[in-house]
Each structure stands twice: as C-alpha cells, then as structure tokens.
Amino acid sequence: MSGPAPVVVVGAGPVGSTAALLLARRGLDVLLVDRRPGPYGLPRAVHLDDEALRALADAGVVEEFLARSRPMAGLRLLDARHRVLAEFRRRPDAGRHGWPQASMFHQPDLEDVLRAAVARAPHVEVCRGVEVTGVEVTGVELAGSEQSDRSVTVTLSDPDGSRRDVVAAAVLGCDGANSTVRGLLGARMRDLGRPDRWLVADLRSAAPLPVWPGVHQVCDPARAATFMPVSGDRYRFEARLLPGETPDDVDLPALLAPFGARDAEVVRATEYVHRARVADRWRRGRVLLAGDAAHLTPPFVGQGLGLGLRDVHQLAWKVADVVTGAADDDLLDTHQAERAPHARALVRLAVLVGRLMTGGGAAAAPVRRLVLAAVGRVPAVAAYATDSRTPALRRGPLVDRRGRAGRRLAGTLVPRARVRVDGRECRLDDVLGPGPAVLETAGAVLAVEAGGRRHTVEDVDGTLTAWLRAGRATRVAVRPDRVVRSAR
Known part of the structure; x- marks a missing residue:
C-alpha cells in the first residue's frame, strides 16, 4: 500500500472488517491485519438487531446479510x-x-459476506497471519513545544518471523477478547459481574x-x-x-x-x-479500541456483536474527519465518552436479565x-x-440534550423511514448522505439539508412524522452515524 499513511485495523472479524469497509467508503486507505492465517470458521454470534444493521448498511453489505439470515x-x-x-x-x-427488529444468522455466513466485500474494496489491503507486536504513538511538535499524537508506528511480525514497521494515521484495535492492542495500550478490563x-x-x-x-x-x-x-x-x-x-x-x-x-x-x-467486562481505557492518541477488545457481555440481551458494530459505526466518521484534517484530534475523546457508558448500560442489563431469568x-x-x-x-x-x-447516548460535545425535544431524541437513532424525494421512493439514509444533516418540519412539509442541498421529502408511511411528533421536535440535527445530535 502506497500513498498516505493508512488506518491500521487489527482484527478481521465482523467488527474489524466492518470498520475497514466504513473507513474505505470514506476514502481512507486501510490495512486490515489479523493473526489468523484464515477465517475463524466457527459460529459465535447468532443475533443482530435492526439498530446494528445501520453499520452493515453503511458498509454496503446489509442486503447480502439479510439474504443469509432470518427474522x-x-x-x-x-x-x-x-x-x-x-x-x-x-x-x-x-x-x-x-x-426485522431482530435477525438470526450463522456468523461464518456474515464473515463470508464481509470478506468478499473487503476483497472488492479498492482502499483495503488485507494481511493475514500477521501479529502486532508493538504500537508506538508518535508525537508531532507544534508551536510552543506542544505535542500532538498525529501518527502511530505499528510493528508487525510476518509469518516468516521477519518484522516491519508501518506508520499509520490511526489504529483501531478490533482484535477481540484477548486483544493485543488493548494490552499494548495499557488498558485493563473491569468486571461488572461474575464469570x-x-x-x-x-x-x-x-x-x-x-x-x-x-x-x-x-x-x-x-x-x-x-x-x-x-x-x-x-x-x-x-x-x-x-x-x-x-x-x-x-x-x-x-x-x-x-x-x-x-x-x-x-x-x-x-x-x-x-463475562461482563468493560475496558477502563479506550484510547491513547490515535490508537482506539472497539468491539470485544473494549467490552464483553453475557448473551441474555443479544448485544455482543451489536455493541461492536455500534462502536465502529460511531467511530469511523470521527477517525475519517481527524485523519483528513476536518477535525482536531480532540474529536476522538468522544469515542470512550459516548461508547463506554452505553456499553456498561447494556452489559449491566444483560447481567440483570440473566439473574432475573435464571438465578x-x-x-x-x-x-x-x-x-x-x-x-x-x-x-x-x-x-x-x-x-x-x-439507551440513548449520554449528553456530551456531540449530543445536546437541552430542551424538551433534546431530552427525548438527542443521542438516539433517527428512524430509517421510507420517504419520497422528487417522485422517487427511498429510505431516509439515502437522503441524509454520509455527512451531517438537518431534518426539519414546517407544518406538513418535511425538508432535509444535507451535502449542501435542500430536499423536500414526503413521509411515505408516517413513521418520520410520528417520531418527530412523539419527540415534540421540529428541527433535528443528525450526525453521520444517524445519531441525533440535537433536537428542538
């Protein structure tokens, strides 16, 4: 891979592969590495909800997934x-x-779909059988002798025993429960329940x-x-x-x-x-954790893989904005601030549900x-x-929960409603596009501002209008990950 420094994604399971696709679709070069020489091949996760499918949709594989799953x-x-x-x-x-609100699937089927999509992606290079043995955050000196962690040197051990260093624009540790990246980051897992x-x-x-x-x-x-x-x-x-x-x-x-x-x-x-665990640290510079590397949950509410897909869906656009210079590195502070409380809430819920059902x-x-x-x-x-x-994401720099509508809608996902634009029926995500957008209503008229354009949209089945009415909102700002930033 030549050209600008790639984002290195460690772990080619469903979370890492989805992360690679999301980043590549935003124009970034991605190096996807995995310690295994081939796919794992054995089933683990069997359930995904419709919220988590937003990540697969933006990765371009949701229809193939649905064809191999069932409600x-x-x-x-x-x-x-x-x-x-x-x-x-x-x-x-x-x-x-x-x-469907919930889909059952055979995980190797999902991995087949993701692996084929990664192979087609022009911006993704895959290296299997490669161990990550070192991660060094590199500081770039700025005015006033301040340091900014602008790149990462990743040491890779190839199958023949040789080592090489890769300078990365960022590193995503999606390498599972026994995460190497988590250990190199100095993070520890905190127990929220008994094994x-x-x-x-x-x-x-x-x-x-x-x-x-x-x-x-x-x-x-x-x-x-x-x-x-x-x-x-x-x-x-x-x-x-x-x-x-x-x-x-x-x-x-x-x-x-x-x-x-x-x-x-x-x-x-x-x-x-x-296990019920959440990592105490999710970031050092441009090295970040996602998926089972950051949290482990009992299966009682079916959120193991879904949590990981939410992680990378809400992280990919932030990494892209930081790497391309559209945002400062401080944007990455919101990753743990948003995702860790959400993960803890669902892990604790799984522990509680398990006790209620079986204890x-x-x-x-x-x-x-x-x-x-x-x-x-x-x-x-x-x-x-x-x-x-x-649960909704907590209030923070990217989630404004002020006001009645903000408290109801901010931090939640906007519905992927059926709409009609210029006589063409589609889903709202197709109108929102890959960047931030604004949805507003004036009487019976709904409009979306996205990508520098304003679209008048018709709510085909009333889903969007009912959602806005229930939230008592007339204007909603939507983030690139379809999470409501603010509402009023």
Missing part, C-alpha cells in the same frame, strides 16, 4: 418442566428502520425440528438453558455448567430431547465463559412463574421486552 420470532420463557411462563412475540415484518460457565452446542438438522421458531429460555436455576433456531438447518443450544462440571459430563441428548433435537448433528460442543435458586421459581405470567399479559411491558432500541 427472529420472539422469546419464550420456560420453567424447568418447559412450561411457558411468558411469551414475547416479534412481528415478522420490518420495523422502524426497514428491517458464568456455559456449554455451547451448535447443531444441524436435515429435517426442520418441530419447535417454535423463536428463542427458548429455560428459567431453571438448577440448569438454565437456551435453545434457538439460527438460520437454514442450524440451531444453537446453551446450558449453564454446574461447578466442577465439564461439557463431557453433560448428557446432551437428554437436554436436547424436549426441543425434538435429540438426534440432531452436533457440529461442536464446547465450554464458553460468559435465585429453587425458591425463586414459584415467584418467577407468578411475576412473568403477569408481565406477559401487560401489552406495554411485552412491547418493551421485544423493542430493539438501546
């Missing part, structure tokens, strides 16, 4: 005897962003299993378990391991029998430790049955349980 039907909570405690169904049609050991089994069945198509959560303190159809002929089963127990000790066919999966092919069965011992089971039976009959609570919206 999630909802959630059933079961007792130890597999009787239904509560059921929360999700509508199969598109939500406020134009996609939890689970058996994870990936299954295949040539004939569709006679099971409800949503996620089944067995709320049994003695043996909490989860069963879910994934996509195609694939299924996922998870069960909490007892103290001292190993996966080989578990009678897996007996646990699968209630789901009609006793004879399903077990592709793999392994132990996985669910408390035998004495909690009767209480859980009564409470969940009542909850399932309250429409507002049921709607909340299936809502894919995550």
